Amino acid sequence: MTPELGLVHFQVLAAALFCLGLYGVLARRSVVMILMSVELMLNAVNLNLVAFGAFRGEATVVGQVIVVFVITVAAAEVGLALAIIMRLYRGRGSVNVDDIDLLKG
Amino acid sequence: MSLALFYVVAAVTVVAAVGLITARNIVHAALFLLVALLGVAGLFVLLYAEFLALVQLLIYGGAIVIVILFALMLTRSGEFDTVTEHRRWPVAAVVSAGLFVLLVAASVGDSGLYNSQVRTGVEFETLGRTLFELWAIPFEIASVVLLVALVGAVVVGRSVGGDGEPEDTP
Numbered sequence: 001m002t003p004e005l006g007l008v009h010f011q012v013l014a015a016a017l018f019c020l021g022l023y024g025v026l027a028r029r030s031v032v033m034i035l036m037s038v039e040l041m042l043n044a045v046n047l048n049l050v051a052f053g054a055f056r057g058e059a060t061v062v063g064q065v066i067v068v069f070v071i072t073v074a075a076a077e078v079g080l081a082l083a084i085i086m087r088l089y090r091g092r093g094s095v096n097v098d099d100i101d102l103l104k105g
Numbered sequence: 106m107s108l109a110l111f112y113v114v115a116a117v118t119v120v121a122a123v124g125l126i127t128a129r130n131i132v133h134a135a136l137f138l139l140v141a142l143l144g145v146a147g148l149f150v151l152l153y154a155e156f157l158a159l160v161q162l163l164i165y166g167g168a169i170v171i172v173i174l175f176a177l178m179l180t181r182s183g184e185f186d187t188v189t190e191h192r193r194w195p196v197a198a199v200v201s202a203g204l205f206v207l208l209v210a211a212s213v214g215d216s217g218l219y220n221s222q223v224r225t226g227v228e229f230e231t232l233g234r235t236l237f238e239l240w241a242i243p244f245e246i247a248s249v250v251l252l253v254a255l256v257g258a259v260v261v262g263r264s265v266g267g268d269g270e271p272e273d274t275p
Contacts, residue, residue, distance in 0.1 A: 004222045005222070005224075006216065007216070008216040009108075009111055010152070011212035012208075012212055012213075013115045013118070013119070015204075015205055015209055016119055017118065017122055017145075018204075018208070019202070019204050019205040020119075021122070022197075022204060023197050023201040027126070027194040028126065028190065032135075032173065032176060032177060032180070036138045037125070037126060039142075039165075039169065040122055043142060043165075046145070047149075050152050050154045054152040054154065054224045054226070061231055061235045062235075064154055064156070064157055064227055065232070067157055068236065069243060071165070073250060075254075076250050076251050077254075079258045080254050080261070082173070082258070082262075086179060087262060
């Protein structure tokens, strides 16, 4: 590890956040829990984009612009996903992914 | 100095993320998510991305966590009181740990390529100009995405049976 704050620090932190989110997505059974883990993964990606932009020097704006778009799409995703969760809960009385098998053959 | 700050903020973020994925109580998980998102906002400040830190605070901390808490309030069923993990959670743990090792190895292995220690921030004006000039069309498309998501959420989440529509029973 370099004594100064470098890009590697942010990369390792983003990797940790992403993998924690991945574990949440794969291991938890509540749909809301999975949604929150996906948010965590998106934040890890945003952190990487901003960190690369900040440490590269030139063309540094593009990373931040993409982060703005990612946040926009994440907001839309959460709104829509929660509407679907409401609908599922009303129809089936459960938010457990093991119970949601409508498309299972 | 900034390294010490980084370690403090990173520790808060990682602890909150671990709490998020291990919390028994799902409301606690949502609050842990809030702390993790605030931690990421702090890291944005460390990267001189003040605008994104503000956006993170307002949209994630202000809007998304509140909406998730509302959804939890409306769908609490107490079915996750005892066992919340999937039966195959060790597989998930192995996959996540493997990916983490891989990513860290790649980052540390490549660190010689990007060994700049200089962080350059972006001024608000530059960001705004880029967003509204170079990225104007994606920006407009993003507004359409938001509109479609809004209408879709209203249609999907509409109270079934309130306007004569039969309740769907799968």
